[in-house]
Amino acid sequence: MDDVTNDSGSQVILQASQVCKTFGQTRALDNAEFELRVGEVHGLLGANGAGKSTLSKVIAGHVFPDSGKIIYRNRALSLRSAREALDCGIAIVMQETSLAPDMSVLENIFLPELGKPGRLSYRRLRQQAKRILSDLVHEHALPLDTEVRRLSSAQRQLVEIAKALALDAGLIIFDEPTASLSPNEVEQLFGIMANLRANGKALIFVSHRMEEVFAITDRVTVMREGATVAKSVATRELTQTDLVRHMVGREIGSIYAVPGLRSPEAGAEETFAVEGLRALPAVKNVSFRVHRGEILGLGGLVGAGRSETAEALFGLRPYQAGTIKLNGKAFRPRKPRDCVKAGIGFVAEDRRVQSIVPDLSVRENLLLAHLGAHSGFLLNYSSRREKIAELLDLLDMPASRLLDANMLNFSGGMQQKIIIARWLMLNPSVLILDEPTKGVDIGTRSSIYSMLRRIAERGVSIVMISSDFEELLGVCERIIVMSDGHTIADLPSAHLDEEKLTLLAAPRTSTERNTKLLQELTQRYGGAGFWAIVDEGRVICLNAVVAEASADPGFQAGESPSFDQTAIPTALQHPQDDFVAEPNGERRTFLMPIPSKRGHDLGWIGLVTTSPTPPSVQNVRDLVIGFSALDHEVEAA
Amino acid sequence: MTQETRTMQSSVDLKRLLGRVGNSLELRMLGLALAIAVVLSIMSPYFLTANNLMNVLDQSVVIGIVAIGMTFVILTGGIDLSVGSVAGLTGVILGLALQDFSIPVAIAMAIAAGGLIGLFSGVLIGYFGLAAFVVTLGVMAIGRSLAYIFSGQTSISSIPMELSDLVYTTVLGIPTNVLCLGLLYLLAGLYLSYTKGGRTIYAVGSNKEAARAAGLSVLFYSILPYVISGMFAAVAVTFLTAQILSVDPLTGNLLELDAIAAVVIGGASLYGGRGSIAGTLIGVVIMVMIRNGLNLLGVSPFWQGSAIGAIIIFALLIESLLSRRSRA
Numbered sequence: 031m032d033d034v035t036n037d038s039g040s041q042v043i044l045q046a047s048q049v050c051k052t053f054g055q056t057r058a059l060d061n062a063e064f065e066l067r068v069g070e071v072h073g074l075l076g077a078n079g080a081g082k083s084t085l086s087k088v089i090a091g092h093v094f095p096d097s098g099k100i101i102y103r104n105r106a107l108s109l110r111s112a113r114e115a116l117d118c119g120i121a122i123v124m125q126e127t128s129l130a131p132d133m134s135v136l137e138n139i140f141l142p143e144l145g146k147p148g149r150l151s152y153r154r155l156r157q158q159a160k161r162i163l164s165d166l167v168h169e170h171a172l173p174l175d176t177e178v179r180r181l182s183s184a185q186r187q188l189v190e191i192a193k194a195l196a197l198d199a200g201l202i203i204f205d206e207p208t209a210s211l212s213p214n215e216v217e218q219l220f221g222i223m224a225n226l227r228a229n230g231k232a233l234i235f236v237s238h239r240m241e242e243v244f245a246i247t248d249r250v251t252v253m254r255e256g257a258t259v260a261k262s263v264a265t266r267e268l269t270q271t272d273l274v275r276h277m278v279g280r281e282i283g284s285i286y287a288v289p290g291l292r293s294p295e296a297g298a299e300e301t302f303a304v305e306g307l308r309a310l311p312a313v314k315n316v317s318f319r320v321h322r323g324e325i326l327g328l329g330g331l332v333g334a335g336r337s338e339t340a341e342a343l344f345g346l347r348p349y350q351a352g353t354i355k356l357n358g359k360a361f362r363p364r365k366p367r368d369c370v371k372a373g374i375g376f377v378a379e380d381r382r383v384q385s386i387v388p389d390l391s392v393r394e395n396l397l398l399a400h401l402g403a404h405s406g407f408l409l410n411y412s413s414r415r416e417k418i419a420e421l422l423d424l425l426d427m428p429a430s431r432l433l434d435a436n437m438l439n440f441s442g443g444m445q446q447k448i449i450i451a452r453w454l455m456l457n458p459s460v461l462i463l464d465e466p467t468k469g470v471d472i473g474t475r476s477s478i479y480s481m482l483r484r485i486a487e488r489g490v491s492i493v494m495i496s497s498d499f500e501e502l503l504g505v506c507e508r509i510i511v512m513s514d515g516h517t518i519a520d521l522p523s524a525h526l527d528e529e530k531l532t533l534l535a536a537p538r539t540s541t542e543r544n545t546k547l548l549q550e551l552t553q554r555y556g557g558a559g560f561w562a563i564v565d566e567g568r569v570i571c572l573n574a575v576v577a578e579a580s581a582d583p584g585f586q587a588g589e590s591p592s593f594d595q596t597a598i599p600t601a602l603q604h605p606q607d608d609f610v611a612e613p614n615g616e617r618r619t620f621l622m623p624i625p626s627k628r629g630h631d632l633g634w635i636g637l638v639t640t641s642p643t644p645p646s647v648q649n650v651r652d653l654v655i656g657f658s659a660l661d662h663e664v665e666a667a
Numbered sequence: 668m669t670q671e672t673r674t675m676q677s678s679v680d681l682k683r684l685l686g687r688v689g690n691s692l693e694l695r696m697l698g699l700a701l702a703i704a705v706v707l708s709i710m711s712p713y714f715l716t717a718n719n720l721m722n723v724l725d726q727s728v729v730i731g732i733v734a735i736g737m738t739f740v741i742l743t744g745g746i747d748l749s750v751g752s753v754a755g756l757t758g759v760i761l762g763l764a765l766q767d768f769s770i771p772v773a774i775a776m777a778i779a780a781g782g783l784i785g786l787f788s789g790v791l792i793g794y795f796g797l798a799a800f801v802v803t804l805g806v807m808a809i810g811r812s813l814a815y816i817f818s819g820q821t822s823i824s825s826i827p828m829e830l831s832d833l834v835y836t837t838v839l840g841i842p843t844n845v846l847c848l849g850l851l852y853l854l855a856g857l858y859l860s861y862t863k864g865g866r867t868i869y870a871v872g873s874n875k876e877a878a879r880a881a882g883l884s885v886l887f888y889s890i891l892p893y894v895i896s897g898m899f900a901a902v903a904v905t906f907l908t909a910q911i912l913s914v915d916p917l918t919g920n921l922l923e924l925d926a927i928a929a930v931v932i933g934g935a936s937l938y939g940g941r942g943s944i945a946g947t948l949i950g951v952v953i954m955v956m957i958r959n960g961l962n963l964l965g966v967s968p969f970w971q972g973s974a975i976g977a978i979i980i981f982a983l984l985i986e987s988l989l990s991r992r993s994r995a
Binding site: 369370371376378385388389403404408 | 862863864866867869870872873874876877878879880881882884940941
């Protein structure tokens, strides 16, 4: 980490005090405080719904505060539009959603320029774009004339960053920029941020990923429920536990309602099995099974194809290949109606767009899936009267609110619970939820978790998609990890933590490169190569290439055996700077950590050989290091 | 203590109920209709006579029936610009059919033709996803053109006298056509409120994605309203033909505008999902009353267009202000 000491000398560029903002009935900001100095990276942390995004948007002029004072460069700042913020030199890098998908990369980078009067010189813009990109990664990192919607998530994020740099802003806000980036790309971004900091820019880094906060920030401000709970604390003086305590307001784990994971009864029947599902372009090869009463997590980065998988399984998206079994019988969903009748429920990611019918009353919204499953001419609502009473109890909602004309007046959490209850009305055997706690405040989240637990206890199989790894680990018994349209791991959550999940979920492009490295290794030296996380007596294999069956390490990609279950326990237990032979003398294994500039744990590379004269360790190491150095180049292209 | 909370609870319920009544667009529009009636009866002594009121109802039949179909279409978020020319075309088909077939068969043929035209538009809109505005604009042009071709560019006046029984017989003192209008409104209202199909139409118009995800038959109920609209245009022209015993290829010209205006005045949102049959009926009555009143007052027909246009815009403005408040 660069040792930038911002203790007293640096000047304050932005000072926000007592900022308040209310959306409808939600108090998004409640006397928030914030201070930013020139030449620092300031972490803005908080759980979902803590108000960190709202505060960034207030600073960037996208949202107008109800009250509060913001001093910027020693003058009161009162922004009426994002345009004014740009003119003041404040830019924001959003989570890839502020791009115009049908315009080219070049036009997107200079989108703010379009808002200025006068003619644009495309030639000048092109040169400028190349200069920015070569500062960022290298000149040809992005195809300037391609439409943005054809780019990958990571590339879009790069466009967002280039867009902020094009403004030559003095203050740049990075709003969760790493959500769709692989660890290598994150490293690269941090390199850029360090450069900007060295050039005297003031940066705000919004995130909820601990390790990143520790890797890049100088000071940290933590928000909870709209208020600042820890202001401008030096990162060096903090521990992870401190941060979590500030963010959650209590010890972690307690928000996941029920203590301890409840595993389903041994031998519970398999209710839902998916094999080799392909629904192009996003879903390439997805397989998983879920048992009665189990909560299965489907984790991965944004763009990994999880939502698309759910949509294909629910008949909302055609699929080209794959078999689906429901309660042991083949099932081929063509439209949602098939699924509704078969007892599958789906809570989509975007409540407003995919679930809520705003012009129907809360009661009719609750009964909507009943209407879909019902095949008579009349409504037959009365047949569900008892079920409604039971669900109201589960929802903890007074019956009088059923007649409310507009469901949008409820809090996000209550809306979500009503949508979940909509499916429970049909006593489903499988319930698929896509980001069920998106936009739900932290208090209500725990009530959704306990609701899910209660549903699972009644024997419903739950498949939960989430980008929040902490949530997956806290709620699910087992986690399927997806990356670039493939299911790549199926592991008990007890074997995982956030860091391991992040590595597992890395985009396929970085995996492919590692596969290439492993192939290169095995081609040159024979045997078997693997890429794995080695931790606490367990190895989590990210990738393995076996050239000689006799050198098989005893595990495959996506598996997490304990050392004793592998064929190379000794080498794993006592890694040395050399090949370690197993007692039976068959396999010799060399393990080395993947080098990382910024102390990220990128896992280990292992080479297993059966040859009695193993290759020179130095040669292997050079090959691996050569590849990781290359990584940065390839990553950019 | 519990007693007290209960009374508090019930007073809250009462308040909520009152709020809902005050917020109900139908009731506000009913108030507007009554206000117009009061103003007109003050301004013209003839307005509030039984004769004239029956006249108003009689004049409501054609536009009223077309407006039912239009309500179905608008509830799904669509629009049907073709109803006027479909009325013209099915009128010509009715007139021609009456030359060779019995009255019931001829009427059935006309209604079936209307339904088929609606199916054509509905499939293009619901299945192929074309814009309702453009599709029905095209059908509007085709329909009118075919009406001229089939009729040989002249009006058909050899209509059997018995057809006029549809209009000039009475049941319990009420003319049959007005009775039919009432019956159709009752059926349509019940359908939209108490059947799976009716609620599905609302759900499709309000949020198609959510309706599909809940397993509703979005495609079927996106097409059905256009079929109903086409059939109702034929029903309306049947009553009109019965009244004047002649069919003109120009029949129903600009009928779509009156029907759309009535539905919108009745509180329906052009974005779909919001509106009601009762509201449409009030909208129809308002439209017809204003026309009737302006005639009674001797206002130049050239000014009548301005008056009606102003009322439509006023109704839309109210809708937008209210929905901004409730959806904010």
